[in-house]
Amino acid sequence: MRKRSNKRSSTPLRVIPIGGLNEIGKNITVLEYKDDILIIDCGMSFPEDEMYGIDIVIPDFSYLVKNKAKIKGIILTHGHEDHIGAIPYFLKQINAPIYGTRLTLGLVENKLKEHGIRAKMNTVAHGDKVQLGVFTAEAIRSTHSVADSICWCIETPAGRVFHTGDFKVDYTPIGGAPMDFARLAELGSKGVQLMLCDSTNATRPGYSMSEQTVGITLENIFRNSETRIIIATFSSNVHRVQRIIDNAVKVGRKVAISGRSMVNVVNISMELGYLKVPANVLVDINKTKNIPDKELVIITTGSQGEPMSALSRMASADHKAITIKKGDKVILSSSPVPGNEKTVSNVVNKLFEKGADVIYSDIADIHVSGHACEEELKLMHSLIRPKFFMPVHGEYRHLKRHAQIAESLGKDPSDIFILENGNVLNLTSNSAEITNEEVPAQAIYVDGLGVGDVGNIVLRDRKLLSESGLIIVVAAINRSSGTICSGPDIISRGFVYVRENENLIDQARKLVTKTLERCCEENIKDWNALKGAVRDDLRGFIYKKTKRSPVILPIFLEV
């Protein structure tokens, strides 16, 4: 039996995922040792269907605000929104230096500019080590669907903690070297105490395909097209954009860029040298009219069918510069993110209706995932061979499956830790355990300028309003004399067409008048009692007549 504690590690390292567990998105992990805190990534997520009116969701920073003084820095794995998107909101509350690769920081910079914020940014390259308090963090080259992705290996007083970030194993990445397998194996041999590993594709067997395979499909399409080509993909997938531009150049086509985020990322990537575009290839999206169709490629945002994106606007004949015409070849180089299937097929249908020839994931191999599938995860586990393992980045089913994969490789189930956001894992040089402590780790809703001012009660109201609308009853009452001076009036929104239901509204008004008169007779003068009586009577009446339950809002004025 190993001893469960010893002198050297009597103070445990605290590993706290504040976001990214039991969800896809808002990834952020905290390492805390005595007076030092290191943060890995700081992402946002997109709202679920029932989060009415919410723009984005960010992590709960309250634990970090409380321990502000301890924070030594944020280290970033790569430049996707679910890893960097919450940084502006973080920096509005907490000042901390940021560490990442050039492209990652370029994307952060762009984001901060939009928010009018400055930060201390520190560029790291693969192999660099950064000293942050007691922590020494080493950047290790990785591969993912955005260029310049890294894993982090952090030396802590409790041993090495290895965080994969998002990754896939691509032996032939476009425009770059593959993962630094040698260094991963070396770290594995030296001994890694805890690994946190991406679980997004844990339920997919086999391997993800190399980005090169997409390039081959695209090349075939480009070679065989005599018409205009419009191609949508994730703006952050610089490799994909590079491959599209390469193919365009090969077949002698010009390239125009559409969509704000695509324009931004292309500019940043060109400036930083991640995207190589020969002179005279790029043309302004507003100046494509005179270019023959077979000499033009348009790269656009909107591969997820986002309603305001450039591609959606083209599909709805609402794009300023581009009008879809018969024969246009439109390629959606992406797979729908779960939840977006409907919006994507809406856009596909509209494009087909306009006469375009649409190529999308149902039809051809025009996208590969950026996340490791089962066999790639096994490779990572086999290289790092961590003592303890914590699956991260995924819904519960992904984390659970990832744990099963680790077990299939011989890992003892008691050395695997599936946490929830806000849980604390205590790690020492010879033990790991989930504590009873819970750190605040709610989803914080951003709606317009408001951060966190829309919570569950407001959302519940929005849901109720969206389901059956509302009925407002308004009257001016003199309570001392017990007389209704004006009203009751009935106003509704989102309930029924009033014009076609005058009779129903009229009956409702009579009912409320009776209720108010009865209350006055009975000398009921308390506003709440009065409102309650009106609400109850009206709710029963409306439900009986329509089987609906609109929000009922009695408003009385004292006159």
Add this chain to the structure above:
Amino acid sequence: MRKRSNKRSSTPLRVIPIGGLNEIGKNITVLEYKDDILIIDCGMSFPEDEMYGIDIVIPDFSYLVKNKAKIKGIILTHGHEDHIGAIPYFLKQINAPIYGTRLTLGLVENKLKEHGIRAKMNTVAHGDKVQLGVFTAEAIRSTHSVADSICWCIETPAGRVFHTGDFKVDYTPIGGAPMDFARLAELGSKGVQLMLCDSTNATRPGYSMSEQTVGITLENIFRNSETRIIIATFSSNVHRVQRIIDNAVKVGRKVAISGRSMVNVVNISMELGYLKVPANVLVDINKTKNIPDKELVIITTGSQGEPMSALSRMASADHKAITIKKGDKVILSSSPVPGNEKTVSNVVNKLFEKGADVIYSDIADIHVSGHACEEELKLMHSLIRPKFFMPVHGEYRHLKRHAQIAESLGKDPSDIFILENGNVLNLTSNSAEITNEEVPAQAIYVDGLGVGDVGNIVLRDRKLLSESGLIIVVAAINRSSGTICSGPDIISRGFVYVRENENLIDQARKLVTKTLERCCEENIKDWNALKGAVRDDLRGFIYKKTKRSPVILPIFLEV
């Protein structure tokens, strides 16, 4: 050159799809010849995300109501909701006899009972012919994911019209014979003027798998499980349910049924002899406590993660009879219908969290589609060899792809007709063309008891309310003296937490007071002008402060 018209066919047959085109659901097709109308299917569809509060969507019956006297009957292809679900709403407006196979009518009967409606129902068997006005309709045995499915071949004065209904080619269906290929080929040889053919899976290459393959996967799972098995599937898939029960019997397990529609369909299918269950196998869902786990199978609804379904309630620990426990094997024998992916994975996650071992479509082959894929469609086209072809049942991308498949078989593009709901195809014995006529074919929303009383304006209001909530400004005003007698008060719902934003609400109240005072000074007495001024001022203020646009509702009372 063939002549485009001749004496015999001077009056064309009118083929009118009122639903089922450019959508998945609410399938209904009208054949009209002079004073005779025949209706094929009468289905409903489920609301899209943006149809806030809508329960179901049904076809627009107004053309049929107008031509009520001509209607000779409704013939049904099979018993799925998207083919029979709107019958009760139809019968509330129009009386017409219904023709279908025994199981189909059993499912209709059950539906009519819930609505308290009776109808004249006529059972047909494979091979039967029914005379309806000028039309002679023949029922032909088919295969689909519900038992007792048929195609219809209708002799009309303009020639034979063949409607596949929903189908797949299953050479080894469970508990039944395969499609009547001989009869299909015979009809093809005799000559079919127009074919309407299911397009749901037109974008999927290859073949759909036989229902038998699912049986094999299930048998393996049943043989290797020592724990309780809970299995969710579509209640209408009687074949699947039969196979589950067969497997349960094989391994000596009892079967309990959970979920209203599953109980209904199992009862109807047993009564009609479509489902064969040995004695003493079924047990009451409320009496499973004393049965050892390894001797029990529970068949349940909820394979689409529907929030109120039995499986969802089990996952949320909200089911009266069944509590999920560690080790339970839960099988979702279905694929998520597009749009349901998120709700399905929510249920899967919750079940995993409760310790269940969940098997779902990501992990194993536990579902096959009921719709023909590309090669099966080619078989149907090759057997029927219609002169004209009209793809039905599908979004535009499916219809378009189906047209391409027909072209790949040598069909002349000018003989293929992609219609929209409400279009009219004129068919004669030697021609077909889409007319300029448009028959009303809107989506009719059912919300509670209301049919069609919620339209786009009401939905737009619900959407606005759901996005940012609303602010109500209320005041009692004496216009003749120009004095504000009470208020203005500000009430909000779904906007912000009022308690934490008292300051904002207070500022808004002051602003509105100023606006009203200014209006009174300027002697503005028109209610609309007054409301407009308040709305404009408040909207600007709120947007500046919050970047949100709640609905603003000024309500003034004259006192």
